[in-house]
Amino acid sequence: MRAIEITEPGGPEVLKWHEVPEPSVGPGDVLIDVTASAVNRADVLQRQGFYDPPPGTSPYPGLEVSGVVAQVGASVEQFKPGDEVCALLAGGGYAERVAVPWQQVMPVPERVSPREAAGLPEVACTVWSNVFMIGRLRKGETLLVHGGASGIGTFAIQLAKALGARVVTTVGSAEKAERVRALGADEVINYREDDFSERVRADVILDIMGGRYLAGNIRALNTGGRLVIIGLQGGRKAEIDLGAMLSKRVAVHATTLRARPVDDKGVIVRSVVDNVWPLVAAGAVRPVVHAEVPMADAAEAHRMLDSGEHVGKILLVR
Incomplete structure (x- = not known):
């Protein structure tokens, strides 16, 4: 088969469409003929040499796919060849x-x-x-989403609104502000012009920035608020004011998804199917696609992501 290999750490040009060995199918595995994958920030970090795949997983980038089941392992009863599926990956998409x-x-x-x-x-x-399993966002509470025009942001806005929350988000341009309002954001803050911590009080914050936003995030939390950090685009380290946390009784969580054990991911996946897929089927939440790029041209898709001008997801299609 063919796959995108990272020939060396570097820019988009190091992504090459090469012949590679077929994946092996274990007893508990599902082999998927890939229809499409999608570009995520983690793929960029892996390309740059900063985010190796977990041990024992595929060396190729790609954390999600859609496609058709081609084969199932001997112990798999939940899927069969011909099923249309999508999947969460540790790599290889x-x-x-x-x-x-x-x-x-x-x-x-x-x-x-x-x-x-x-x-x-x-x-x-x-x-x-x-936002929901760790942050415990409830109907009537306020969610602050940093990077509302990203793939994560566009989905978080829609899902939180569908479940009855008020949503505030940060973006970097007037054009993106218009797009996220159309998705349901109640308030939009241009981070280039305003300090979000002076504008909003939130019960849950979904943060992709890390260090640079830590103090502002804690200021922006309501009493009993929950900050969930999922990215470090603003740095790994920051000084934390424990007194401010104590006075407001806030919690700070820092989490990743890629390296979790399979069974942990399985719990999340089943919960998504039970709780989120019905909202997608009802049209309350939809994927926001910025562009579709041939998979062999993954370098061009990475350039799009690197530019920061996209809204939603960039897909790699076959």
Whole structure:
């Protein structure tokens, strides 16, 4: 089969479409003929040499796919050849085929095309597990989403609104502000012009920035608020004011998804199918696709992501 290999750490030009060995299929695996994958920030970090895949997983980038089941392992009863599915991966999505533990495989939700479904697993599992399972966002509370025009952000806005929350988000341009308002954001803050911590008080904050935003995030939390950090685009380190945390009784969580054990991911995946897929099928939440790029041209898709001008997901299609 063919897959995108990272020939050396570097820019998008190091992504090459090469012949590679077929994936092996274990007893608990599902082999998927890939229809599409999607580009995530973690893929960029892996390309740059900063985020190696977990031990024992595929060396190729790509944390999600959609496609058709080609083969199942001897112990798999939940799926069969011919099923249309999408899947959460630890890697290997930029390829013609990928083998995935069955626990991380999901049916394609209704009202979503097979290609669009490739842009759902990573954002749905990330948002559901962090905002709702860890952050415990409830109806009537306020969610602050940093980077509202990203794939994660566009999904978080829609899902939180569908479940009755008020949503505030940060963006970097007037054009992006208009797009996220159309998705349901109640308030939009241009981070280039305003200090979000002076504008909003939130019960849950979903943060991709890390260090640079830590103090502002704690200021922006309501009493009993929950900060969930899922990215470090603003740095790994910051000084924390424990007194401010104590006075407001806030909690700070820092989480990743990629390296979790398969069974942990399986719990999240099943919860997404039970709680999120019905909202997708009802049309309350939809994938936001910025562009579709041939998988062999993954370098161009990475350039799009690096530019920061996209809204939603960039798909790699076969």
